Amino acid sequence: MNDASHWSIFLNAALVNNFVLAYFLGICPFFGVSSKLETAVRMGGAVSFVMLVASVCAFLINLLLDAVNAPFLRIISYILVISSTVQLVEMLMKKLSPTTFRAMGIYLPLITTNCAILGLALFQTNRGYSFTQSVVYSLGAGIGFALALVLMAGVREKLELNEVPDLVKGTVAALVVAGILSMGFMGFAGLGR
Amino acid sequence: MNTPELQPQTSAMSMYRAIVGIGAMCALVIVVVFQSTAARIRDNQERFLAAAISEVLPVTEETIAVDVGENGQLEKTSASLPLPVFLAYGSNGDLVGAVLTAEGMGYQDNIRVLYAYSFEKQAIVGFKILDSKETPGLGDRVEIEPHFIANFEALDARLNSSGDALNNAIVTVKQGEKTDPWQIDGITGATITSEALGNILNDSANGWLPILERDAISIDREATP
């Protein structure tokens, strides 16, 4: 269906069409948890992980939906299956590896309704990616998300130390920083060919 | 455990009832909407495609969708393919050309194009971008720049003597350096996008034109796919 090479899919998802800075997906956690570097790294890890799980789920559901010829159930089944799988993973993690759970488990429920996850599932379906392509795409998207989050957190930590006018403090400053980061990421265009 | 009397738990039964009930209602709504809009949507898609086809190959009166069958032969198809290919017939029923969709990576994201091939001229005679997210003001000039569009009035796409590939690969050259009819005159400032378009056309034409040249004339228009 789609013959793009794995490397170009990865580069595209991570840099050229970065989910946060080019598609505006997952903006809420991007602004919400990017004030500290430490939390940003953990959040990025958790999102990457959920993206991988969601991508595999979405691929399997799509096979099933194609088999029964019911494209109109796509949105509803994606969101339900993804959110229940994430909850399942959360429970398993709590039981099997409490340390990992403490490190990133608290973010999992927040991520379930993150638009980046559903966006990933829908984009991979729209582009007709095969199984391995989907997995590579989700890895790239996750790493790109984490990268944007960490870069943003680095800038915001420095911003804290500077004198910013009251009106601009907070969301406005974060938006301007994000805008400049997004311009920077435009420089990657043309890489994934 | 601690205060079951104070916090009455909802019974499992009523939870099932609610979830199943809501699920059924939602399914009903979705199916009703899908059924009632399906005809309209198909109609829209057909109109959209017909408009695009008559733009790249104005002489077209009728088209049939084709695909390569299991035995490697061209055959009529009714399946909706991601990149459909059509044979176009003129007003007197003659085969006038083929209209093909192709897709590939541009500067920002996938670019999807529609182009027309004329059997008589053995050249690409029409071109239209269906979908692109190229940089506004730079990459998207491939859609408006007159000298670039002029490339596709007759872009040479002759096959080699054995008929299994293009005789001359379609390539994009720097603006103003076009010397041969199979070259695409690029756009300065949209280099990558115009090169990407050259590659997309070359790949698609290399794959499809040999099959079309071999089988298109013998295809049965009235056959039921």
Place this chain on the structure above:
Amino acid sequence: MASKEVTSTDEFVKGLWRDNPVFVQVLGMCPALAVSNTAMNALAMGLATTFVLLMSGLSVSLLRGFIPREARIVCYICIIATFVTSVDYLIMALSLELHRALGAFIALIVVNCLILGRAEAFASKNKPGRALLDGLGMGVGFTVALLFIGVVREILGSGSIFGFAVFPDSFQTWTVMVLPSGGFFAMALWLLIVNRIKKKEAETEKAEATA
């Protein structure tokens, strides 16, 4: 009766300014930034979201006695996803060009926190009429906010508004405004203005209180 009239208009008006979903609550940012590169797209996205807000608010409110507390989120998501799918097909039936421009972002209305938030915080506790008014207010507030961002981006980025040119051809368009980064900048600009007005309002209220 008269006092009830006042409060129902209040349900509607609060979404427009005091609790504006985009500029004050900063909810539903993904679509607000992603599809606001032209005024027309912004308007279409706003209307689609309003429709989903209205229908899901109405349904949640009607079913509020039927949905058990423990299973509410699943039920809400199910209802919202249903109406989003419907909107997706309705837009496709209306205009394919529009559907192309909005792309996957219609489907992403499902995860717009604004809608789940209103279902949870308002519709599940109020009568259908109230829920409709609240949904309408929030929806109109969201649409207006999107339109504001879209208009700024289209005027500066393409030199036109709703496709009609407003500047002479000699105007050098600010291409950056139609690119993703322009979304961030336009949003920052409007937030700055809203913050400024809010601050002024708070100051005058304070002054009145002391006087």
